[in-house]
Amino acid sequence: xxxxxxxxxxxxIERVLSRYPNKQAALLPVLxxxxxxxxxxxxxxxxxxxxxxxxxxxxxxxxxxxxxxFHRARHGRNELMVCTNISCxxxxxxxxxxxxxxxxxxxxxxxxPDGAFTLVEEECLAACANAPxxxxxxxxxxxxxxxxxxTILDDLRRRWREEQKMSGAQSTLHxxxxxxxxxx
Amino acid sequence: xxxxxxxxTKNFGVADSxxxxxxxxxxxxxxxxxxxxxxxxxxxxxxxxxxxxxxGGAGFPTGMKWSFIPKEAKTVYLVVNAxxxxxxxxxxxxxxxxxxxxxxxxMLIASYALGCKHAYIxxxxxxxxxxxxxxxxxxxxxxxxxxxxxxxxxxxPFKLDITLHRGAGAYICGEETGLLNSLEGKRGWPRLKPxxxxxxxxxxxxxxxxxxxxxxxxxxxxxxxxxxxAGIGMGKSGGTRIVCVSxxxxxxxxxxxxxxxxxxxxxxxxxGGIPNGRTLKGLIPGGSSMPPLDASEIDVPIEFxxxxxxxxxxxxxxxxxxxxxxxxxxxxxxxAGSGGxxxxxxxxxxxxxxxxxxxxxxxxxCGQCTPCREGSGWLARVCRRVARGEGEPGDIDxxxxxxxxIGGNTICALGDAAAWPMLGFITKxxxxxxxxxxxxxxxxxxxxxxxxxxx
Numbered sequence: 001x002x003x004x005x006x007x008x009x010x011x012x013i014e015r016v017l018s019r020y021p022n023k024q025a026a027l028l029p030v031l032x033x034x035x036x037x038x039x040x041x042x043x044x045x046x047x048x049x050x051x052x053x054x055x056x057x058x059x060x061x062x063x064x065x066x067x068x069x070f071h072r073a074r075h076g077r078n079e080l081m082v083c084t085n086i087s088c089x090x091x092x093x094x095x096x097x098x099x100x101x102x103x104x105x106x107x108x109x110x111x112x113p114d115g116a117f118t119l120v121e122e123e124c125l126a127a128c129a130n131a132p133x134x135x136x137x138x139x140x141x142x143x144x145x146x147x148x149x150x151t152i153l154d155d156l157r158r159r160w161r162e163e164q165k166m167s168g169a170q171s172t173l174h175x176x177x178x179x180x181x182x183x184x
Numbered sequence: 185x186x187x188x189x190x191x192x193t194k195n196f197g198v199a200d201s202x203x204x205x206x207x208x209x210x211x212x213x214x215x216x217x218x219x220x221x222x223x224x225x226x227x228x229x230x231x232x233x234x235x236x237x238x239x240g241g242a243g244f245p246t247g248m249k250w251s252f253i254p255k256e257a258k259t260v261y262l263v264v265n266a267x268x269x270x271x272x273x274x275x276x277x278x279x280x281x282x283x284x285x286x287x288x289x290x291m292l293i294a295s296y297a298l299g300c301k302h303a304y305i306x307x308x309x310x311x312x313x314x315x316x317x318x319x320x321x322x323x324x325x326x327x328x329x330x331x332x333x334x335x336x337x338x339x340x341p342f343k344l345d346i347t348l349h350r351g352a353g354a355y356i357c358g359e360e361t362g363l364l365n366s367l368e369g370k371r372g373w374p375r376l377k378p379x380x381x382x383x384x385x386x387x388x389x390x391x392x393x394x395x396x397x398x399x400x401x402x403x404x405x406x407x408x409x410x411x412x413x414a415g416i417g418m419g420k421s422g423g424t425r426i427v428c429v430s431x432x433x434x435x436x437x438x439x440x441x442x443x444x445x446x447x448x449x450x451x452x453x454x455x456g457g458i459p460n461g462r463t464l465k466g467l468i469p470g471g472s473s474m475p476p477l478d479a480s481e482i483d484v485p486i487e488f489x490x491x492x493x494x495x496x497x498x499x500x501x502x503x504x505x506x507x508x509x510x511x512x513x514x515x516x517x518x519x520a521g522s523g524g525x526x527x528x529x530x531x532x533x534x535x536x537x538x539x540x541x542x543x544x545x546x547x548x549x550c551g552q553c554t555p556c557r558e559g560s561g562w563l564a565r566v567c568r569r570v571a572r573g574e575g576e577p578g579d580i581d582x583x584x585x586x587x588x589x590i591g592g593n594t595i596c597a598l599g600d601a602a603a604w605p606m607l608g609f610i611t612k613x614x615x616x617x618x619x620x621x622x623x624x625x626x627x628x629x630x631x632x633x634x635x636x637x638x639x
Contacts, residue, residue: 019347027369066371068353069309085271087430124271128430138312
């Protein structure tokens, strides 16, 4: 059976399409919706999106690979975006990144084997006055220290375990659900 | 300490400042009602009189930008650039979170003045929290009848729709034509200019792209007049200046300050000086694209024109004694840019700092233009090897030559944004680069000696 959007996603897409004079302009919002639903954007999803906004799959592929927030491969439930650009670098951003690498046992760009975390080294995230910092979902974690990071990671992992328990181990099969604040 | 009446940050710290009811209680909405009683042309004139200049980076006069829209245009778009991602800049994110209704009122005024019926806010993809706050504010404005409903203006009925559009992670979409392509569902590749967006922009229609902070100044310009706004500024720059100070200061933060404040007063009076008993080495005055200042250049005001022309700031050079040519013999000092001030102390490895900046631009180059795509990569790799103490003799000249070859030779300003700080860091901190090369030479010497030793 060909891949389809859920009824909820279809409704969101309908609303988005009504805001632009042509369908192609809705490509970025529709990709956000697709990634919310499917977790990442493999070829079948790219083709579905292409059909939805009436452009070629090649065009969608070009756009997906241009932007860093669109993922071709599955990411972890918690995406830790750690800034190491200059304002953070001057106040210990790399120490924070390396501390997390050590604690999670993965390098920047990798996902933990259990799928709980993906660690991303990010460019400036516009919270320079509170460096070093990171984002996870819609939460900003500011003025970080290694101690603060330990507490944050423990907390996120505990919440992830509870989620797993609540919905069974298969819960992440179809992605991670709408990102917080991802209302379009 | 230098203070100024707050215009754009006046609602910071007020409980629930992001809600329409609180915004209205604090006087919000009056400016738009007054604007409706004026002819659009009179509003454009008022903005011209105010000397309001774009707060996104270039400092272009806003009223002049507006006046480029052809009079006979049927469809005009206003696009808000909320794709804040210039390293060292964190003002728009806070402005969006604390006072989204001030932005919406600014957009209503601008749209009425420009004849725009549908405006878009292009918000950075990573700002999920702010996207939700702004989306809620837009919903509130629709519910209150501010958006999506006819108003009676002096020039006839006026109705505005606003759509929030999330980016997806690409610094280049902060460049206005890259942003327009992104809004049209394409890669964020900047466009060749001309035609400028005012003639052919979003969906081929005349378009004005304005920064968040720029638009948030409009309500006060309308209620209190352009002359008042120009009067509180300095020279040809009206209004206040929002700076985001980060790096090695005691009190980093987002501050609304007098336009004419000096970097010295900013660092020592406003931000409490340099911590840990250290001293100032230098600062970047307007986001990482701008050439740095050294500690001897901090008495110059942070105002747009002062940073570009003040004789106390050295010219950026291609090599000692040869100034970089901005075109037509114009020289480069530095610029106020986006207001992102990054301060660094005397223990900072400035070569490593410069290398990190070059890596950023290499990562963010969109790849269209060869000088930028290849050149930014070369700058990053060579600067990193110098920073690691593995530089080759001649690397300083090599970097300067590559940077000089990028500057002015690309479709958009990202190429310049890599070239300018590269040349700026070499001009101001040449001794640091030379020390790194000397260190590399020294590390090589024992190895060379060992080869010839024949044990």
